[in-house]
Amino acid sequence: MRVVALVHWYVPYHNAGSETMLHTLLRALADAGHEAHVVTTSQAEGEPEYDHQGVTVHRAGPLGTVPELLDRLAPAALVTHHQETPHATQYGRTRGVPVVQIIHNEMHHTRVWLHKRPALVVFNTLWIQRECARYRVPGIVVHPPISPDEHATTPGELVTLVNLNAHKGGEILYQLAERMPDVAFAGVIGGHGEQVIRWDVPNVEIIPHTAAMRRDVWARTRVLLMPSVYESYGMAAIEAMCSGIPVIAAPTPGLVESLSWSGTFAVRDDLDAWVSAIRSLLLPDRWVAASAAALERVAELDPRPELDAWVSAVERLEGEGRGHGVRNRR
Structure with a gap:
């Protein structure tokens, strides 16, 4: 299963909590035998394409536009967070690709996209899941995994x-x-x-x-x-x-x-x-x-049970986008 994350920045050039959490989630998918890719939209650092600990990163701009890169990668699921959530949501809706939204906070600009009903929501804490309970979206809690x-x-x-x-x-x-x-x-x-x-x-x-x-x-x-x-x-x-x-x-x-x-x-x-x-x-x-x-x-706070639940939840999304003009690859 090929999973792609559409985000503004990525490690190792940007190492805030959101980026490091996402990287650990993608590494868990790679360790489970899946392909893990990232498309960055705003990152100037690094080679146009580079590998970091089993995750392949593609910088939009040098390698083409975001839609071109995503179409070439043909994701079975599209993961996103922060300011790239609306773009990932639009791409998922037009291409029939299930979107996974990672929620790092309960602020309005984050919650508003839950109205678009992502295929899966990953809350980083129990308290934020409670704050967002009224949206009734399919979700799991994965505390930021730390080994x-x-x-x-x-x-x-x-x-x-x-x-x-x-x-x-x-x-x-x-x-x-x-x-x-x-x-x-x-x-x-x-x-x-x-x-x-x-x-x-x-x-x-x-x-x-x-x-x-x-x-x-x-x-x-x-x-x-x-x-x-x-x-x-x-x-x-x-x-x-x-x-x-x-x-x-x-x-x-x-x-x-x-x-x-x-x-x-x-x-x-x-x-x-x-x-x-x-x-x-x-x-x-x-x-x-x-x-x-x-x-x-x-x-x-052993992260392994929640990481296992994350991998299983993403695997259940495979095939949800088929029949909508997107070729999903293993």
Whole structure:
């Protein structure tokens, strides 16, 4: 079965949570013996066609228009998310190809396309599935799949924030560092959003955007900060916890679902609470206990059953588009 994803960007050049989750889903299909392809619409980086961990990526533009590429690939199912959802939906309706929509948030611009009745909806959390229940679409929940083997390392010594845009807490990082000059902080340049970068706070190290998070970030991190305005799930938190790195987070619905009992929560704007939580987790005994809790929570989030359910759900779509002028290939 040939499955194609129509998206704006893709890994390894863009490594935000949506892209890494999609890549893991496509890798699961490839591991099950299916062909996994991606057509990108806005990505300038990379060769016109390249392979990444078993997924073949085609850049629209150098290789032709989006419809031309999709027609040549003749997908049995078309996967999409974010701003490419309307284009994938239109292509699926005109060519008779079942469309799979991945839902990473419950915002209006995401939910509106559920009215078009995709063949399958993949919700990234239970709380977003509940928020979208009134649409009554065929759907499954696949929490962003994270394999501990791909992230686990020996933690370092920094108190780290990943993604320096304001909504992720870029400004809060510097405020905390100024209050705690004896603590070494780090800010990792993110893959999306305008980054808040300051060079005048001596105990904050700026780490460039990287696809090698285990080496460049987790191996240097002692505690992860997530004072986010919004997180539908919080993949970075779980990736960090694969190394036993404790997480302090704002209590967004997504972070409450992902971290559950193992997280330390602080109201985003209560800087005193963040300072107190950081000081507590830097105490050796407290860190050891929180690290053990993080590892236990990661074990609870074994992604394999949900990935198996994903593969089975996509396989059931094969043949739904036949008879509509599209030749689906195995």
